[in-house]
Amino acid sequence: MTIEPAAGAEKYLALDFANSAVAQPGGQFIDLLGTPSATNRWLTERGLAPAEAGIQEMCAAQLRSMREHIRSLLAARVAGIPALPAALSAVNDALSRVPTAALLHWDEKNGPYRAAACPPNEILDRALAALATNAADLLTGPDADSLTTCDSPPCSRYLLRHGRRQWCSTRCGDRVRAARAYARRTKLNAD
Template structure:
């Protein structure tokens, strides 16, 4: 039985790069959940992020490219949180995504929506366009005023990134925080029992 999905981590609704980085997570049970584990799942994620039209259907190649960008983002974000030098290859890959496609979304009109902007490109260019927007968001996040708020969940084995909303927050969700507090409480109660034996 698969665990209920975690609520979105703070910052993921404002930063698509953070949302992409968190599409893979290790749950408290040790189960690893990947929201991009198939072309269909990757397609739905892009649609949900308003990075692709409803009619999109990614191929495995495009899914793999999106998952690759995710790993590069995670590597750079991990280095940022740890105060380390980011891997050069990951930086180069993110920079390549930045310049691989024009960032302009075309002006389009439909009867039901009126004027709106959409990416109108062949499928591979659509993915490049989405990846360019994600990379742009990551560059803004990692170099902007919120960079110091980027954190990695302190409730192992959870490995989601989030933006701290206040200085003391250590977890990506109340669910992770509750799990850590319950484990500490259990450890204290077991320690007390051994002391009385």
């Protein structure tokens, strides 16, 4: 299932990650990390894991847990309240798990390039570190003040507010405008 990215997700992978679980009207829920294969696909599409990574349920569960910690930190920032210590701990643990230096390599055809070595057992750690780094950059960077939640219930996605934009997607905006129009028509008919 494809979900329209929220404003800012193109700049911050952490927003895309936090929004990988979506509540929709009618009690529907979409989780792009709901199964190991879906998690592997999500990571691969974002360059965080090779297609053949073979993500297992234990790894998918760790990613879903990190998503909830990052969502908790985003919620604290939006609400202007202190962050939960467990969420900070989880992000800091992920940040400190892997070396950040990309090693120098040499390709006979294309010459020098830099890339982080990533044995298969470190794929998850590197993905978690990349997501945690991006979340920390968002929360401490110049865009942090634009962070907000979608104003279209039941949606619980995050976005970067630009101008008057209040919704994470065209779909959520259309839903709110349709509800307002329906409320106006109902009120006029009642009068």
